[in-house]
Amino acid sequence: xxxxxxxxxxxxxxxxxxxxxxxxxxxxxxxxxxxxxxxxxxxxxxxxxxxxxxxxxxxxxxxxxxxxxxxxxxxxxxxxxxxxxxxxxxxxxxxxxxxxxxxxxxxxxxxxxxxxxxxxxxxxxxxxxxxxxxxxxxxxxxxxxxxxxxxxxxxxxxxxxxxxxxxxxxxxxxxxxxxxxxxxxxxxxxxxxxxxxxxxxxxxxxxxxxxxxxxxxxxxxxxxxxxxxxxxxxxxxxxxxxxxxxxxxxxxxxxxxxxxxxxxxxxxxxxxxxxxxxxxxxxxxxxxxxxxxxxxxxxxxxxxxxxxxx
Numbered sequence: 001x002x003x004x005x006x007x008x009x010x011x012x013x014x015x016x017x018x019x020x021x022x023x024x025x026x027x028x029x030x031x032x033x034x035x036x037x038x039x040x041x042x043x044x045x046x047x048x049x050x051x052x053x054x055x056x057x058x059x060x061x062x063x064x065x066x067x068x069x070x071x072x073x074x075x076x077x078x079x080x081x082x083x084x085x086x087x088x089x090x091x092x093x094x095x096x097x098x099x100x101x102x103x104x105x106x107x108x109x110x111x112x113x114x115x116x117x118x119x120x121x122x123x124x125x126x127x128x129x130x131x132x133x134x135x136x137x138x139x140x141x142x143x144x145x146x147x148x149x150x151x152x153x154x155x156x157x158x159x160x161x162x163x164x165x166x167x168x169x170x171x172x173x174x175x176x177x178x179x180x181x182x183x184x185x186x187x188x189x190x191x192x193x194x195x196x197x198x199x200x201x202x203x204x205x206x207x208x209x210x211x212x213x214x215x216x217x218x219x220x221x222x223x224x225x226x227x228x229x230x231x232x233x234x235x236x237x238x239x240x241x242x243x244x245x246x247x248x249x250x251x252x253x254x255x256x257x258x259x260x261x262x263x264x265x266x267x268x269x270x271x272x273x274x275x276x277x278x279x280x281x282x283x284x285x286x287x288x289x290x291x292x293x294x295x296x297x298x299x300x301x302x303x304x305x306x307x308x309x310x
Contacts, residue, residue, distance in 0.1 A: 001031040015040050038214065042221045057141075057289035058082045060091065061169035062098035063155040069180060071147040072155050073101035074169045075111070076286050080136045086161070090138065093130055094165060097123065097140055106145025141292075144284045148173040151281070152180055154187025158195045170194045172283040178276035186270050186278075189257050194285050199250035202280060207248060215244055250283065 003026045011022040011033065017040045029035035059078035066072065077094045079085050096116065100123060104110035112124040119126050123140070131138050146153045151174050158168035170191040174183050201207045219240040223233035246252045251264035261269070263280075271278040 003027060003031060007031065007033070011036055011040075034214075038218055041218050042225065057292040058085050059138075059141075059288055060085050060094045060161070060165050061157070061167060061286045061288050062094045062165045063157060063169050063171065064098035064102045064164065065153065065155050066102060069152040069154075069184060070149045071102065071145060072153040072171050073098060073106050073143060073145040074155075074171050074284055074286050075101045075143040076141045076169075076288060078139045078141050078289070078292070079134075084134055084136045084138075087134060089130060089134065091162065091165065093127060093138070096126075097143075098164065101143040102145060105147075106143050108140070108143050111143055112140060142286070144171070144286075146171045146173045146282050146284060148175050148281050150177050151175040151279075152183045152187060154184050154191050156188055156191030156195060158192075167288045168195050169286045170284065173281040175279040175281045176271075176274070176276050178271075178274040178278065182274055183278070190263070190267075190280070191283075193253070193256045193263065194250065194283055196256050197250075197253050198285065199253055199283070200248040202250055202283065204245055204249055204252075207245070212241070212244075216241060250280065 003023055007026055008019055008022050011017070011026060012019055015022070015037055017025070021040060021043075022036070025036040025039040026033075028039050057078045058081050059076065061074065061076050063072060063074045075094070075098045077090075077097055079090060084090050097111065100114045100116075101111050104114055112122065114123050115121065116123060116126055121129075127138050127140060153171055153173045155164070156170045156172075157164055157166040158170075160166040172187050172191045172194060174187050174190075176183055216237055219237045220233055223236045224230065228236060246254075246262075251262065251267070253263050255261050255263045255266040258266070267278055267280065
């Protein structure tokens, strides 16, 4: 199979490995991107790839919370440049989209078809008008709503450029009969943790089986490559998998606010102080542009040159 410059470029951007190593990995994997990533990791040439974490689009993430705090919505609206993201007209669209997302319960199709009371047009039509006015592509990419009762849905925007609007947004639903003000304050701390720690699941069962198996295979090959017997390698793998859970499952992560207790322990301590049970019912984390690849031309010539090396 022919290894193209684009393939080498994609692998380099997702792993941080050198271009010659990326080309060799792709050759060894017969062009399969995931297998090439694993080959690099087994050789110690790259860390675990997180394609979904690549930030490649501009725009803003915004949140909106209901008056009773039982629900909240989050929306991501993309633009081509950060310059447009700071445009007042664009920000008005983002803010309104978050508000309407709450009204339509976080269903993207319903959001796009929702009629704006002021404009008298569908949200999708308002966006189209903005594209014509601003001269740059704009897209409402995704939205989610969380709801819990009793309890609250806390919100957080990291590095907000204005209230409720920034590059990273988090919703977290806490089920509890406790004091709403105290729940919201603690919920905001948990949301800040989620923004920083990037958890991928609420429970171990929610960790994708295929991803877990892939991690297991990589850990095992690394152990065997270091000279360990298959039996010892298997024990090492189980230990590493437990560590992996601590990295990606929210309750098992170390709470960044104090750097000591696990999130589950922090929740238990807070519940005791509150005098009421507290359960993390759900969470959502949006990072602007994650999973969208943006064309970068800085080293295109260099990649092309490597691709031509036998």
